Amino acid sequence: MRMTSSTIRTRWSPKRDKATPHNRRAAKAAAAVAAGALALSLTACGGADDGDGNSGTQGNTEETANNVTLPNLDGTSLEIAAVWTGAEQANFKKVLAEFEKRTGAKVTFVPAQDPIINFIGSKVAGGQPPDIAMLPQPGAIKQAVDRGWAKPLGAEALKELGENYSQGWQDIGKVGGKPYGVYYKAANKSLIWYNNEVLENAGASEPETWPDLLKTAQTVYDSGVTPFSVGGAEGWTLTDWFENVYLSQAGPEKYDQLAKHEIKWTDPSVKDALTTLAQVWGKADYVASGALQTDFPASVTQVFTGGDQPKAAMVAAGDFAQVNIPTTMKVGTDAKVFPFPAVGDNGPVVSGGDAAVILEDSKGAQALATWLASPDAAQIQAKLGGYLSPNKNVPNSAYPNAVQQRIAKALIDAGDDFRFDMSDQAPQAFGGTPGKGEWKILQDFLKNPKDVAGTQAKLETEAAAAYGG
Numbered sequence: 001m002r003m004t005s006s007t008i009r010t011r012w013s014p015k016r017d018k019a020t021p022h023n024r025r026a027a028k029a030a031a032a033v034a035a036g037a038l039a040l041s042l043t044a045c046g047g048a049d050d051g052d053g054n055s056g057t058q059g060n061t062e063e064t065a066n067n068v069t070l071p072n073l074d075g076t077s078l079e080i081a082a083v084w085t086g087a088e089q090a091n092f093k094k095v096l097a098e099f100e101k102r103t104g105a106k107v108t109f110v111p112a113q114d115p116i117i118n119f120i121g122s123k124v125a126g127g128q129p130p131d132i133a134m135l136p137q138p139g140a141i142k143q144a145v146d147r148g149w150a151k152p153l154g155a156e157a158l159k160e161l162g163e164n165y166s167q168g169w170q171d172i173g174k175v176g177g178k179p180y181g182v183y184y185k186a187a188n189k190s191l192i193w194y195n196n197e198v199l200e201n202a203g204a205s206e207p208e209t210w211p212d213l214l215k216t217a218q219t220v221y222d223s224g225v226t227p228f229s230v231g232g233a234e235g236w237t238l239t240d241w242f243e244n245v246y247l248s249q250a251g252p253e254k255y256d257q258l259a260k261h262e263i264k265w266t267d268p269s270v271k272d273a274l275t276t277l278a279q280v281w282g283k284a285d286y287v288a289s290g291a292l293q294t295d296f297p298a299s300v301t302q303v304f305t306g307g308d309q310p311k312a313a314m315v316a317a318g319d320f321a322q323v324n325i326p327t328t329m330k331v332g333t334d335a336k337v338f339p340f341p342a343v344g345d346n347g348p349v350v351s352g353g354d355a356a357v358i359l360e361d362s363k364g365a366q367a368l369a370t371w372l373a374s375p376d377a378a379q380i381q382a383k384l385g386g387y388l389s390p391n392k393n394v395p396n397s398a399y400p401n402a403v404q405q406r407i408a409k410a411l412i413d414a415g416d417d418f419r420f421d422m423s424d425q426a427p428q429a430f431g432g433t434p435g436k437g438e439w440k441i442l443q444d445f446l447k448n449p450k451d452v453a454g455t456q457a458k459l460e461t462e463a464a465a466a467y468g469g
Contacts, residue, residue, distance in 0.1 A: 064376055064379065064380055066376065067374060067375060067376055068160060068371065068374035068375075068376050068377075069156075070099070070102050070103050070371060071103065071367055073103040073104050073364050073367060074104035075104070076104070076105040076106070076362075076364040077105070077108070077364075078108070078131045078132070078365060078368055079107070079108045079109075079130040079131050079132075080096065080107060080108070080109060080110065080131065080132045080133070080134065081109075081110040081116070081119070081120065081130040081134065082109070082111075082112055082116075082133070082134035082354065083111075083112045083113065083116050083134075083136070084111075084134070087324075087386060088320070088323060088386065089109065089111070091384040091386070091387065092109070093109055094380060095372075095377050095380045095381050098376075098377070098380055099368060099371045103364075105364055105367075105368075107368065110130050114432070114434050115140075115428045115433045115434070116134075116135060116136065116140065117140045117143050117144065117428050117432075118428075120144065120149065121147075124147075124149055124359070129149065129359040129360055130359060130360070131358065131362065131364065131365040131368070132356050132357065132358055132359065132365055132368055133356075133357050133359055134354045134355065134356055134357075135181065135355050135357050136352070136353070136424060136432070137421075137424035137425070137426075137428060137431070137432055138172055138181075138420060138424060139424065139425055139426055139427055139428055139431065139432070140428055140432070141173065141175060141181050141355060142175050143427075143428065144180075145176070145180055146175075149359050150175075150180045151358040151361040152178050152179060152180060152358075153179045153180060153182065153358065153369060154366040154369075156367070156370045157179075157370040157373050158179060159370075160370050160374050161373050163393070164373060164374065164375055164391045164392060164393045165183070165390060165391060166416050168415070168418060169183050169186075169353075169390045172353075172355075172420055173355050180357055181355030181356065181357050182356040183353045184354060184356050184372045184378065185354040185381075185387065185388070185389065186351055186353045186389060186390040186411060187318040187320050187351055187352050187353065187388055188318055188319045188349065188351055188407050188410065188411055189240050189243075189244070189317075189318040189350045189351060189352060189421070190244050190339055190340040190347065190349045190350045190351075191316070191317065191318060191321075191337050191338070191339060191340060191407075192213075192314050192316050192317075192338055192340055192341075193303065193316075193321055193325075193335060193336070194303070194313055194314040194315075194335075194336055195303050195304055195310055195329075195334070195335070196333065196334055196335065196336045197307075197308050198220060198225050198310065198313040199216070199220065199313060202219050202220045202223035202225070202313075203219060203223075204216045204219040204220050204223075206336075206338040207338070207341045208341055208342065208347075209341050209342050209343075210245075210276065210279075210342065210343040212341060213280075214279060217280065217283075217286055220313045220314070221285065221286065224309070225309065225312070225313050226285060226286070226287070226288045226289075226311065226312045226313070227286050227287075227312065227313055228286055228288065228312055228313070229287075229288045229291075229294070229300070229302050229311060229312035230281075230287050230291040230294065230299060230315070230316075230446065231294050231295055231296040231297075231298065231299030231317075232291040232292040232293075232443055233291075233292060233294055233295045233296075234295055234296050234439075235435075235439020235440060235442060235443055236423065236439065237299070237316075237317075238439070238442035238443060238445075239421070239422070239423040239431070239438055239439065239442060240318075240350065240421075241316055242273060242274075242277060243255075243348070243350050243421060243422050243423070244316070244340045244343075244348045244350050245276050245277055245343050245348075246258070246269070246270070246273040246422075247348040247350060247419070248340075248344045248346065248347060249269070249272055249273055249276060249344045250344070251344065252419065254267075254269050255419065255422065258270070258422065259422045259425045259426070260425075261463055261464075261467040264460050264464075265456050265460035266456045266460045270456055270459070271453070271456060274445065274449075274452045276343055277449065278450070281445070281446050282449030282450060287312075288311045288312040291446060292446065296317070296324075300317055300321045300325060301324050301325070301326065303315045304325050304329045304334070304335055305326060316340065319386075319388050319407045320388070321386070322335075322386040322403075322404065323385060323386030324386075331401050331403050331404075332401055332402055332403045336403075337403060349410075349418070350419070350421060351420065351421065352421040352424055353390065356368070356372045373391075375391050375393040378391045378394045379395065379398045382394055382398040382399050382400075382408075383398050383399075383400060385399075385400045385404065388404070388411060389408070390412075392412050394408075396409055396412075423438055423439075426463070426467075427466040429466045430462055430463050430466035430467070431466075436462075437462045437466065438459060438462065438463075441455060441462065442455075444458075
C-alpha cells in the first residue's frame with residue numbers, strides 16, 4: 001500500500017458468510033460490525049465538516065502530548081528511509097523534528113525508491129544502511145529479516161506496541177513470531193472520492209453496489225464529465241482496484257488463498273474479478289485519458305480542479321488522498337467520499353501500512369522506533385491530514401476533519417479483524433516492483449481490458465516464479 005508508492009493497505013473482511021480460519025465466529029461477527037460501521041460512517045460524511053478542511057491546518061503541532069519516555073541522545077545522528085514524497089514526506093519530517101527536540105538527536109530523512117527493499121540492499125552492500133526503514137509490505141519485512149538486515153525491536157518499543165496497538169497490528173510486524181515492525185502508518189483503501197458539484201449537477205447519487213456504481217458513472221458521463229480518474233502510472237493503484245473487487249466478489253477465504261498463492265491466478269474467481277473490472281476500465285470514455293501516464297497525486301488533483309468540468313468526477317483512493325485535494329475544496333462539502341461499492345454480498349475494506357524496521361541497532365534507533373510506536377508521534381501527523389494511524393490511543397479529535405475522524409474510528413473499531421493488502425503480502429518481485437509483475441500486468445490490462453485470459457496467464461506465470469512454484 002502505499003500512499004506515495006507505498007501506502008499501507010489494510011483490509012478488513014466484510015463478508016458475513018465467511019471468516020478467517022482463526023476464531024471464525026468472532027471474526028465473522030466483528031467483520032460485519034466493522035464493515036457496517038464503516039459504511040454508515042462514510043455515507044454520513046456527506047454532511048458538514050466540523051474540521052478545518054482537508055490539509056490539516058487544524059491543530060498546533062507545538063501542543064504535543066508527552067506520554068512516552070525517551071533517552072537523551074545528544075550527539076546522536078540517525079537516518080530513516082522511506083519512499084514518501086511531497087506533503088507526506090514534509091508532514092513526517094515534523095514528527096521527526098519533535099523527536100529531535102525531545103532527545104537532542106539529529107535525524108535525516110533519506111528519500112528511497114521503489115522497490116525499497118532493493119534500495120536498502122544497495123545501501124547495505126555499500127556499508128551504509130539507514131538506521132530505520134519504513135517498509136510498506138509484510139513481504140519486505142520478511143525479506144529484510146531473512147537477509148539478516150532487520151534487527152528485533154527492544155523492550156521499550158515492545159512496551160509501546162503492547163499498550164497502543166491491537167494484537168493483529170502487532171502480529172503483522174512479526175517474522176517467525178519475533179517483533180520487527182512498528183506499523184506507524186495505516187490506510188483505508190476501500191474508498192472512492194468524488195467531486196460533489198459534478199455529481200449534484202448530473203443528478204447522480206452515491207452508489208452502494210457495483211451496479212449502482214456503473215449507473216452513477218453513466219449518469220455522470222451523460223452529463224458531459226468523464227466518470228473516473230485512474231493513476232495508472234503507478235501500478236499499486238491498479239492492484240487496489242483489483243483487490244477491492246476480488247475481496248468483495250470472491251470472499252475473504254479465496255482472498256487469503258490467492259494472497260498466499262494457494263490457488264492460481266488462472267482460477268475462475270480471478271477471471272470474474274478481471275471481467276468485473278473491465279466494466280469500468282474497458283468502457284469507452286469512462287476513464288480519463290492518459291491514465292497510464294497519470295501518477296497517483298495527479299489522479300486525485302484532476303478530480304478537484306477545473307470547476308464543474310474537471311477531467312474526471314471520481315477517483316478510487318485511500319484516505320491519504322486528502323493531501324492531494326486542493327485547499328480550495330473543502331473535504332466533506334466539496335470533496336466527498338463513499339465506501340467502495342459491494343460487488344458481492346458486502347462491500348470490501350482493504351487496508352495497508354508502513355512499518356518502521358530497525359536496520360542498524362543502537363540506543364538511538366530503538367528510541368526512534370519507540371517514538372514512532374507512541375501516540376505522541378502519530379498525533380502530530382494526524383493533525384496535519386492525509387494520514388491514518390493504527391495506534392488506538394491517538395485521540396480521534398486529532399484528525400482535522402469529520403471525514404477523516406470517521407475513517408480513523410472505523411479503523412480502530414475493526415480491532416484485529418482486518419486483512420492486509422494482497423500485493424503487499426506477495427514477494428516484492430511480483431507485488432511491489434514498478435514495471436514488473438502484477439503492477440505491469442495490470443497496467444497492460446488497463447490498456448487492453450478485453451484480454452482477461454491472457455492477463456490471468458501472465459499473472460500466474462509471474463506469481464509462480466516469485467513464490468517459487
